[in-house]
Amino acid sequence: MSKSTAWKYGIFVVAWLCWASLSVGAQITDSVEVTALRTIKRSLIDPNKNLSNWNRGDPCTSNWTGVVCYNRTLTDGYLHVQQLLLLKMGLSGSLSPELGNLLYLQILDFMWNSISGSIPKEIGNITTLELLLLNGNNLTGPLPEELGYLPNLDRIQIDQNNISGPIPVSFSNLNKTKHFHMNNNSISGQIPPELSRLPSLVHFLLDNNNLSGYLPPEFSELPSLLIIQLDNNHFDGTTIPASYSNMSKLLKLSLRNCNLQGEIPDLSRIPNLGYLDLSLNLLNGTIPTERLSENITSIYLSNNNLTGTIPVSFSNLPRLQILSIANNSLSGSIPSTIWQNRTLNGNESLTVELQNNELSNITGDTNLPQNVTVWLQGNPLCSNTNLVSFCGSERDADNKNQGPTSNTLDCDSPGCPPPYEHSPKSPERCICVAPLLVGYRLKSPGFSDFRPYISMFEDHLTNGLDLLLYQLYIVNFEWEEGPRLKMYLKLFPNNQSGNPFIFNRSEVRRIMNMYTSWKIPDSDIFGPYELLNFTLLDMYKDVIATSPRSGLSKGALAGIVVGTVAGAVAMSAVVSLLILRKRMKKYNAVSRRRRASKASLRIDGVKAFNYGEMAMATNNFNNSALIGQGGYGKVYKGILADGTVVAIKRAQEGSLQGEKEFLTEIELLSRLHHRDLVSLIGYCDEEGEQMLVYEFMVNGTLRDHISAKCKEPLSFAMRLRIALGSAKGILYLHTEANPPIFHRDIKASNILLDSNYTAKVADFGLSRLAPVPDIEGTVPAHVSTVVKGTPGYLDPEYFLTHKLTDKSDVYSLGVVFLELLTGMQPISHGKNIVREVNLAYQSGMIFSVIDERMGSYPSECVVKFLNLALKCCQDDTDARPSMADVVRELDSIYLMMPESDIKIADPMVTDVEKVMSSPPSSSTVKNPYVSSEVSGSNLDSGVVPTIMPR
Structure with missing residues (x-):
């Protein structure tokens, strides 16, 4: 790299750092949305504490209960709230006016809670809002006029509240709104005729309110209207506008119990009308004789003051399900063609309700086809004994009101x-x-x-x-x-x-x-x-991944960050120049090696991710996604583009391996497939980064669950099952991996628990060595290597001789077994767990060190498990059992357990689960059971977890 090129890079770096300092400072100080979210959160009372999912910076690829969704916009680089979804969470309290500060919000969803108070007028400031969903709450007060100025609103749902007052005339400006769902409130006053200017209105649902005045005839001008549903309002004896006959797209007109008077207009010109309900009004005159649409399924005209005869036009309606004209003053004959021309299959029916009129006769055939019901009680014709079948007491037609409630299969397989x-x-x-x-x-x-x-x-x-x-x-x-x-x-x-x-x-x-x-x-x-x-x-239940993080004082942090960044710019530029000059010398050689190695690496089942995918999965490696860190680097929780939740181990620069070794490592890890090993999903090796992508373990580390801070301690049966799973995973590494692998760092924080508390051994990749055949092809019993591991778990003989064997892993696992039994740390306040348990055992006080938090347990099983643990922790390598012996002994202890304990601890040991777990590869089978109590995972030796059980 030439000096001129280096200086060009230096100028670019200085410019970039200056921009970054302004950008970061602006982002930190621009806390309007963050402050608004905190205020909104305080205004809502959450008895279930579900609002712990509110985090700044969590990307949201989908939406659901209790999730605040952000997106980093291209325009300014800031994180903006786009979706606020708090559906059916039992929230009470009120809506904060600070909602109006979420200026990038698209979906506001507080459905099915118990929120009271009024709708803040400040919501009218959110010009990006598309869905306003507040139905199913206890909201009161009027509709704010400001809501009428939301240019992108598609749907307003405020139904099933206690909203009062009139519909603001400003709602006529909602040119993109398709759905007005305002039913079941106390909205009053006149429907503004100005709403007829809404070009997109499709559904107009205001039934069960206190509307009055008149039905706007101008509604016939709405070009897209499909449904008018205004039942149970009080329109002051107004008539149904004749102009409604011109609604060419109308599918449903429901005006039941609206105090309507006058005659029924001719609605035959509405080509696709499928549902008409004008019942329980004061309508008079005769029923129009023109034939309604062939799509009509339901005609309700009962409980009015209608006179005249029943039109023949009610015949030959192929989809008609109900014709209800009861409780009027109709006279004359009933045309039997209403039902005689219908052929109904087993799922179809026709009900004709003509009770309590002045009808005197039936013209035509009085034999009813199958699935046709006709009710004529209260008419003069019922004095005719030949028509008694039409005049009997009405029966409740429950079969049409509810459907199938179960489905039983005759299966040979067990339930x-x-x-x-x-x-x-x-x-x-x-x-x-x-x-x-x-x-x-x-x-x-x-x-x-x-x-x-x-x-x-x-x-x-x-x-x-x-x-x-x-x-x-x-x-x-x-x-x-x-x-x-x-x-x-x-x-x-x-x-x-x-x-x-x-x-x-x-x-x-x-x-x-x-x-x-x-x-x-x-x-x-x-x-x-x-x-x-x-x-x-x-x-x-782990579909929506959230990451707890503590709140920060943005105002206090702003000054620190801006001052620090500004002061660091000059020094960063100088350092960057020196680093760039040094690195660019190696760049061409390294890039050639990487291109060659990557071109040759094609591993089935392991995906090569690019840096952009990793950054997107972790919201640019945001601290809110950080779940652990150690000497190797940091571990992040990420969500891939397909929605898969993963753990991403990102190496820090000082711990990067050589390119060949890193890719060889990946190739080897890709061969490890076992139910009790954490699976490698992919890797990233570009832009100077080395990352491994593992399956995410919902229930975190074993260490979390046996610590004193755990709220729900594991039972003995569950601990025994975890021990057995861990041993099986390590046995696979020792005997079936090719070449065999000595883990070298087994500990409670490297045993992870999936959604069903199945143990999976982690970190068997970057911190392991495999035995290498000697010159004669003989595989040695040990590997001579620099001692690595964690104090308290380290094999004493390995520590003294530097000879790593499979029994080194047995010793470490024995320490984990002692942790499971006692809940102690391997080393705490200068005391070693192996020594302490041995002393208790030799003094006959063994039950004094057993963890009381795991509840009742079968003492015989505990003693056998303890004996096995102590055998594993013998100083003499040869005195320790092999991992195969450990698995066999644990299996025998497990078989001794009471059946009731096994059922509780091992709900997945069924024929179905055996099918699901075959082949025994954690990369192909994701166990579905989930716990919401603990999140986070630890995939690194020496990691200090940043997430504790909630």
């Missing part, structure tokens, strides 16, 4: 272990899988009987979610007041995919995002929907 269950519609019969549970409600469906539409609904929803038809199962459905259709669904994994037992994390995120962002396409017949709940079974 599935909870929470797994048989997939009812899977092509592979009786397969055990873990579903997603969804509470779902259709807010304004265009039918009265769901049964004929079940298949259509399944097609609609699976297409919208991009799922196969057999992946959806409707557990049950029932009609609620409204009428609204509530249902509970189960979504099953695709057993044609790589993992047939559970959804992978990216798929769960995708499906959640489809629901919570309203990305499922609208349907004409099913109308708008709402999500009641999205229940994640235990194996899915």
Whole structure:
């Protein structure tokens, strides 16, 4: 590198550092959104403490309960809140005006809580807002006029609150708003006719309010309107505007119990009208004789003052499910063609309600086809004894109000272990899988009987979610007041995919995002929907990764950072020049070696990530993602582009290996596949960085769980199972890895626990050596090497002789066993755990050192486990058992355990789980069980964890 080139680099570095100092300083001091979030958090009372997930800087690739989602925008480089989702968390308190400071917010979702107070007018400042979702709370007060100036608002849902006052005229400015869901409040006054200027309005739901005045005739000018639902309001005896006959796109007109008067307009010119409810009003005159749309499913005209005869035009309506004209003053004959021209299959039905009129006769055939019901009580024709079948007492038609509640399969295989269950519609019969549970409600469906539409609904929803038809199962459905259709669904994994037992994390995120962002396409017949709940079974509860971090005083930090950065710029520039000159001399040679080695490295199952992918996964290696650090470097929790949660071990510059050794290491690690070893997913080796990407272990380290700080101590049975899993993983390293591996640093913080507390040995890569055959091909029994390891776990003979053997790992594992039994640290206050337990054993006081926090235990099993641990910790190498002997002894102890303890400690030892764990590779099988108590993992020797159990 020439001097001129070096100086050019130096000038660039100085310029960059100057910009960085301004940028960092601005980012630190620009705390408007951070301050706003803290204020918002304080204003909400959270009995479940779910708001601990609020962190600044956590990227959000999907959204769900209790998550604050950020995005680093390209315009200014700052972190801005884009989504605030606190759905169904039991929150109370009020909404803070500081919400208006989240100027980049797109989704504001506080649905299904108990939040009170009024809607802050400051929300009107968030010009980026697209979804305002506040339904299902206890909000009061009027609608702020400022909400009418949100230029990008697509959906406003404030239903099921106690909002009062009028609809602001300013809402006529919401040119992009498609959905007005304001039902079930106390909104009063006149519907502003100015709303007829809304070009995008599709659903207008204001039923169950206190609206008065008149129905705006101008609504006929709304170009996109599909649903008008205004039931149970008080429109002062107004008439239905005749102009509504010109609504060319209208699908549903529901004006039940609105104090309407006058005649029914001719609605036959609405080509796709499917649902008409004008019941419980004061309508008079005759029923229009023009034939309604062939799409009509439901006609409700009962409880009015209608006169005249029943039009023949009610015949030949192929989709009609209910015709209700009861409790009027209709007279004359009933045309039997209403039902005689219909052919109904087993799922279809037709109900004709004509009770309490002045009807005197039926013209035509009085024999009813299958699935047709006609009610005529209270009419003069019921005096005719030939029509007694039409005039009997009414029966409750429950079969149309609720649907299937269970599905039983005749399976030869045993039942599935909870929470797994048989997939009812899977092509592979009786397969055990873990579903997603969804509470779902259709807010304004265009039918009265769901049964004929079940298949259509399944097609609609699976297409919208991009799922196969057999992946959806409707557990049950029932009609609620409204009428609204509530249902509970189960979504099953695709057993044609790589993992047939559970959804992978990216798929769960995708499906959640489809629901919570309203990305499922609208349907004409099913109308708008709402999500009641999205229940994640235990194996899915780590889908949204969050990283606890302590708050910082931004104001205090700002001065420190800005001053420090400014003072460091000059010195950094000088140092950078010197470093650049030195490094550039080596650059060409190194880059040639890297290109050659990378070109030749193609490892199945191990992905080569680039630096950008790693930076994106960790939010540019933000401290909020840091979960551990040690002599080798730092460990970060990351989320890959496909949603996979991983642990990324990033080497610090001083500990970088040579290129050849690093890639050889990866190639060797890629061959290690065992249920009880943490899997290597990939690596990154570019831009002077060396990183390893491992599967993320939800429940952290064994050390966390046997420490005194752990809130829920492990039972003895669970500790025994962890010991057995750890021993099996190390046995694999000693006997089946090629070449065999001596771990050299086994300790409680290098044994990680997955979501079902299955033990997985970690850090068997960068801190291990394998025995090398001598010149005659004989594999020596030991490796002569510099002593490495952790005090307290170190094999005394290895320490003295520098001879590493498989028995060195046995000794270290024996110390872990003693930790499991006693809860002690290996070395604490000058006391060594091996010496202390030996003294207690020799004095007959062994139970005095057993950890009381693990509850009751079978003493015989504890004594045998203790004896094994002490044998492993013998000073004499030859006196220690082999790892195979350790596994056999632990197996025998496990078989001695009471069956009740085993069931609690080992819920996954079932036929199904054995299938799921075969082949025994932790890289191909992700156990689904999840604990939310502890997060973080430690993949590094000498790591000091930064995350403690919550």
